[in-house]
Amino acid sequence: MGTAYTPGLKVSRNTHIVKERKLSLKGEVLVKVGDEVEPGTIVARAELPGDLHSVKMVQRLGGSYEAREIPAILLVKEGDRIEKDQVLARTKGLFGRWFRTEVKSPVVGTVEYFMKTTGHLGIRTVPHPVEVNAYIKGRVSQVFPEDGCVVEADGAFIQGIFGVGGERRGKIKVVVESQKDVLTKDNLPSDLTGLILVGGSRIEAEVLHAAADGGAKGVVAGGIINEDLSAYLGYEIGVAITGEEQIPITVIVTEGFGTMAMAKRTFELLKSLEGKEASINGATQIRAGAQRPEIFVYGEGEEAAEEDEESAHQLAIGTRIRIIRVPYFGSLARVSALPHELQRVESGSLVRMLEAELDDGEKALVPRANVEIIAE
Incomplete structure (x- = not known):
């Protein structure tokens, strides 16, 4: 008998997970080691600089002033906070009051520069806040100054083979009787708000639209028809890297493409977790540095016997x-x-x-x- 070793998808009632939560740019870490956090706790925050708008003062004044003359009529200076339509410059006009021309700001922001050689005034719009939450309930075990932290927790953990959509939180709701049942629109409860819907062997195309329209957070099943998923997304999706799709729900398949009954072990675990709050993420990376879509429920189950x-x-x-x-x-x-x-x-x-x-x-x-x- 030949022998080799390869990992499978993890399906565990109780396991220890470690999550790095990092900003994409330098910022401020808001937690410390030992802090207990909830999924929605903001653990780090940064500000992404706003867009820079260049106001061409010479052109806006109709060429009546040269660049070197504009400082004399400017009403703002570098560092000033500016509101939209605020007057930036005003000509003296006839006898100081008639036929005056005004240049108004096109945006809200801060004056960043004025160039005397060109007469251009730069306004930087309001910074965009960038925040990272804990994603899971747990404890902060490590902090990376200006970058983020590590959150650790124990609980039920299920990996899928493929998913789309990013991190979300919701309540698990099993809506089929068997892991072999197709998830249809008829299976859906009247109130979908905040639910992670669990089906059996396949997700029908219309379920994705109904779930999104009804406020569900996610849909999980054994399989999905590739064409149905592409039709919902509006484009053909690859299988290399996912998770950044601009969609209102997260979709996770545990077995593959097509009609594939969910593994009994996976289905039974999800049934036992019904009504529990879960953190889910559809991000999938098949190649190097593999990442699988996942479902995590904090603190569920007793310590399972370790498999050989x-x-x-x-x-x-x-x-x-x-x-x-x-x-x-x-x-x-x-x-x-x-x-x-x-x-x-x-x-x-x-x-x-x-x-x-x-x-x-x-x-x-x-x-x-x-x-x-x-x-x-």
């Missing part, structure tokens, strides 16, 4: 697997052979391969690094 590491991660003939690279991305299969010899792949590298028998009977030769074990 070798048996949990061992590839053998008959092992149930999921392929995580194109062209078979998301396909479920069983290992049918584990050849010992290295084989050259398209990139030119020599790698260990396995033969997989897909659920539709097709056999495929794939690198062992391109699969993950499914717990049965």
